[in-house]
Amino acid sequence: MSDDIAVITFPERSTTYEAFSKISADSDRLGLVSAALIEVDEHGRFTIPEGEDNRFGFGVGTGSLIGVLVGALGGPIGMLLGLGVGALAGAAVDTDRAESDELAVTAFVGKLAPGTNGILAQTSEPGSTAPLDAVVAEQGGTIVRRPLNEVxxxxEAGQIAEEEAAKAARETLRKQKRQERRDTREHRIKVLREKFSRA
Known part of the structure; x- marks a missing residue:
């Protein structure tokens, strides 16, 4: 059994909606645990469109991973992984390849340029990936999978890095404020000395 996170894309936005309906309806056979349609706006922000028809399997504990991943792609974790708008536009990501040593999240982002949509899915495919591959191929789409544990x-690493970056930023800010107070205090003392030395 293969437990993966996958991003599925199609040449046309409308095809993504059709394919989502098709795979949601046949989720058991295709090994779909949960999935969501995702939109990438012109600024590179990832969202799940409103409406129950745009998500599948979002029960307690199952669909939440997809929501977390969507948030991570466009949030601080995505930025820490180097997934800024330039990367989304293709400047740092080769969308035609997904090497095994490439970060999983980078592979996903490389398939989702600004102004496009796709399907983000958690799969648990028993035996073979062929059934889902066939449905995607028949609609003219592509699928990129990464092991769930890798994602x-x-x-987790992105979260730790985000926390460490925030801690370092707070420490830098504290040092700057201390220095500003010291500079202000020294300036005030200097002004007082000058006033008293003239008197």
Whole structure:
């Protein structure tokens, strides 16, 4: 059994909606645990469109991973992984390849340029990936899978990096404020000295 996170894309936005309906209806056979339609706006922000028809399997604990991943792609974790708008536009991501040593999240982002949509799915495909591959191929789409554990590890590492960056930023800010107070105090003392030395 293969537990993965996958991003599925199609040449036309409308095809993505059709394919989402098709795979949601046949989720058991295709090994779909949860999935969501995702939109990428012109600024590179990832969202799940409103409406129950745009998500599948979002029960307690199952669909939440997809929501977390969507948030991570466009949030601080995505930025820490180097997934800024330039990367989304293709400047730093080769969309025609997904090498095994490439970060999973980078592979996903490379398939989702600004102004496009796709399907983000958690799969647990028993035996073979062929059934889902066939449905995607018949609609003219592509699918990129990464092991679920690999994606979880990247999200955890990104969270740790985000916390460390925030801690470092707070420490830098504290040092700057201390220095500003010291500079202000020294300036005030200097002004007082000058006033008293003239007197």
């Amino acid at each position: 979880l590890a990247e999200l």
